[in-house]
Amino acid sequence: MKKHFFRRTFAIYFLVLLVSIIFIERYATNIVRTTYINELKESLTVQAILIADNIPLQQKDELDNLCRRFHQMTGARVSVISPEGTVIGDSHIESPVIGNHADKPEIKQAAIDGTGYSLRFSNTSRLDLLYTARKIERDGKLSAFIRLALPLEDINKSINALRIKINLAVILLLLMSGALLTWQTDRIRIYVSKVSDYAGALSHGLFRKRLYLKGAGEFSELAESLNEMAGELESTIKERNEKTNRLSVVLKSIPDALLLINTSNIIELSNNAARELFGNIHLEGQSYIEIVKSPDFASLINTVKQDRMPGSVDIVLNFPKEHYLSVRVSPLSYQVGELSGFIAIFHDTTQIKKLEKMRKDFVANVSHELKTPVTSIKGFAETLLDGALADKEHAEQFLRTISSQSDRLNRLVEDLLTLSRIEMGVIKINKKTLKLKDLIDRALKTFVVQADKKNFHLRNSIINENITINADPDRLEQILLNLLDNAIKFTESGVIEAGADHEGEHKYFYIKDTGSGIPEEYLSRVGERFFRVDPSRSRELGGTGLGLAIVKHIVLAHQWQMKVESKVGRGTIVKIFYL
């Protein structure tokens, strides 16, 4: 396309040049020829006038010789013609041989004007000749015509020489101007192609590139304008990109899931939280109905579409995971008065719901746990007041029950307080380097009497006295006591062992028993507040249902981990990973 344009321009220039040069050549040669002929006419006329006066018309026999002499002097063919047109003297041919000349144009014109001219091809000499005829008058009477004829061979020769010169000059000029034109059009082509390449680069977003065209006249100005334009485009696009980036960062960092839905129910934009919420799939381009599977949400969208007012609804999503969500939908309009779509923000309330449930369960559990001993204490106290005090034997038994229920109440309150203190951070963890063997020995001693009552052994499997642990001494003791208390409660015979070991690089201490064990389905719940496999048996054994919850909290406060492994009828091992 580009090349075609330049080839055409070149052809037009060349054609114009050729036509004008041909015209100049024709014009110049024509002028030269006319001038030359005119000068020749004048000179022949003068010669004819001079000869005319010296022609002895009476000596007819001498006329041919005379004519020859004049020919030698002038170089022209000289003829003397009678008024009737008969050639009576000629420098070239014997005069009687020549036919009548009365009708020759130069003779006719000379008869009228005195002098006549004619330019024509002569059959006699087979050349182009200029004829000049002059009237000879003697005594006021037409006596003859003198005619001089000169071949135009010379003029033709000099015109041809001129033409050759002009043509040579023209060819030289054509070559020079062609070369100049080629050079110039090539320069222009290079500039145009540079400009077009640059424009191409700009269209591909390479706004940093600059175009330098030195000494290229208007092209340099064009390059400067393009550079300026690129600079402006670069800053505009940079600004726009920054805005878009900022927007996308803001969108990404919004913790709530966000969907931008158009009026055809198609999701146009989503953030990371939304992708996570809906199962890590690509949401853009999908219908929201396929993604947010909630009739309540769909009806909220319809309401917002009708009312053009924001609205909210609480929904539950069951896929991919159960989620409680508080959704707010706002209408979106890019142009005034026109609904362009909706923005839906999904606030995840699952955790709040869970906490609420935990709080309710906790209150119910605490009330339930407190109710039993309080009812029992109240019942026995009333019985005593109603007269049982007098019955000494029963009164003592009742008072013992009241005392043991009070102990139970006390334990419960103590455990609850410990838990809430750890949770609220009131109990601080002051870590010290402690010898694990000593600590376990001391804890085991507390249970010696109870172990004797039942049929099992207490064993500390740590031999190395130098095994140390970095822990808060009081809290670690509490962990050991709680775990040993459970082991003893749920073991009838066998061995209760405390020790230390490691799994790969991870070190742990453990309490292991050969007791009733915990069914596998409950293992994940062990450590929840008030969770017991068998609540009534736990209560019977004096348990509050908070022992492992306390252990779990202390473990977390030390940034350790607890793992419970158990087999029903075979026993339980609780491992505390401390490194």
Ligand code: ADP
């Ligand atoms: P409890 O006061 O009932 O012992 P815990 O929180 O200490 O409360 O224990 C919760 C429940 O976990 C217990 O009721 C029991 O069912 C189970 N459990 C804990 N330790 C053991 C163990 N060593 N052997 C069998 N069951 C256990």
